[in-house]
Amino acid sequence: MKPVFQMFPASGQLRLATQAASGLAPFDVDSTASSWFLRVVAIGPTVPGGPKCEPLGGRAPTIELRAGTGLITAVPGSPDKAAIADETGREVATASWTREPTDVFTVQLDISSPDIRTWRVRITNNDPEELGFVWTSAGTVADAQQPRIVMKTSVQVTVRAGFATEDIPVPVANIGTGTLTFAEQAEADLGAGFVLKNLPNSVAPNACDKLMIGVTPASGPFAAPDQTASHVLLCNDPVDQEKTLQLSRRQEKAGKDHKEKDGKEDKDSLKEAGPPEAMLATPPAGGPSAHFISPELRPDLSESALSGEDPGTGQGEG
Numbered sequence: 001m002k003p004v005f006q007m008f009p010a011s012g013q014l015r016l017a018t019q020a021a022s023g024l025a026p027f028d029v030d031s032t033a034s035s036w037f038l039r040v041v042a043i044g045p046t047v048p049g050g051p052k053c054e055p056l057g058g059r060a061p062t063i064e065l066r067a068g069t070g071l072i073t074a075v076p077g078s079p080d081k082a083a084i085a086d087e088t089g090r091e092v093a094t095a096s097w098t099r100e101p102t103d104v105f106t107v108q109l110d111i112s113s114p115d116i117r118t119w120r121v122r123i124t125n126n127d128p129e130e131l132g133f134v135w136t137s138a139g140t141v142a143d144a145q146q147p148r149i150v151m152k153t154s155v156q157v158t159v160r161a162g163f164a165t166e167d168i169p170v171p172v173a174n175i176g177t178g179t180l181t182f183a184e185q186a187e188a189d190l191g192a193g194f195v196l197k198n199l200p201n202s203v204a205p206n207a208c209d210k211l212m213i214g215v216t217p218a219s220g221p222f223a224a225p226d227q228t229a230s231h232v233l234l235c236n237d238p239v240d241q242e243k244t245l246q247l248s249r250r251q252e253k254a255g256k257d258h259k260e261k262d263g264k265e266d267k268d269s270l271k272e273a274g275p276p277e278a279m280l281a282t283p284p285a286g287g288p289s290a291h292f293i294s295p296e297l298r299p300d301l302s303e304s305a306l307s308g309e310d311p312g313t314g315q316g317e318g
Helices: 255-273
Strands: 005-008 013-017 025-027 035-043 062-067 082-083 089-097 104-111 119-124 133-138 148-149 152-162 168-174 188-191 194-198 209-217 224-232 243-252
Touching: 005 025, 013 119, 025 035, 035 119, 062 082, 062 104, 119 133, 119 243, 152 168, 152 209, 188 224
Parallel strands: 152 243
Antiparallel strands: 005 133, 013 133, 025 119, 035 104, 035 133, 062 119, 082 089, 089 104, 148 168, 168 209, 188 194, 194 209, 224 243
16 A cells, blocks of 8 residues: 655755756655645755755746657646646646745645556755755645654753753754654653653644753762663654664762862872962063973072172082
8 A cells, every 4th residue: 555645855855956856866756636835945055964854935846747658748827737747748747836934835736547556756945055855646625734843852861969950952953844842741751860841732843842851850969870761752654763762871989089189189290280379480582491390489699608609600510
């Protein structure tokens, strides 16, 4: 049995530079269907850390279809329609697209001659900016509305008695063609000492939000074995790998030992280096030699028994 929908690419997004085109990507169409739908989302430029989290609203991509080995035909925006012919030149369908504010383009394929044939789509980025693309194929618009979550799936933390551990934000982006919805409950136990403190109800295509994850305090002053857990988020992203959090919590000894150790290291470093006023500074080129002891701390030798000695006479001479 064929899947209700297909999603492309298999993971992530296809990034296309300006005027770059994808290959001809095949997609399944029910051989008895009189209509079919593609939904294509244009994902805006990326910024450090991930997607920009808003639709660009730039130039529409060129979406082309091919029935069997017929001519590749560009699909126009509605209300215009393009006739799609097979390899014999016979018209087998018409197609057009509509655009949503989220930069999702819905292609409606009205099939006049259902048959077993290979359908293909090609996408060209017409915007000056590099864009990403994700697309779905399904027999209804509802089935073609599929989210794709993007987030950092690894969460690691170290706890210690006497030290507070702040909640951990986990940004989530939706680069799919449908709204991402969550069914998790606040304060849900994620395992390994992690708790889901807060989360959005939904995230639209081309948008971002975040999860807030709390960490249980240290259970005592001593180190404890590391705790690990995997948690599959309850959301409508169909791919488990994309929505699975890998959690790791380490408990170290209480802070007292660390403070004592740090303090000892500070004293040892002072012992090796000496007090600040005894540090040897490098004199400027051609300047007098620097003293180890600053002038105001040097002893007064004017009354010393050595005051009358010839400074040119050194030890061992005479």
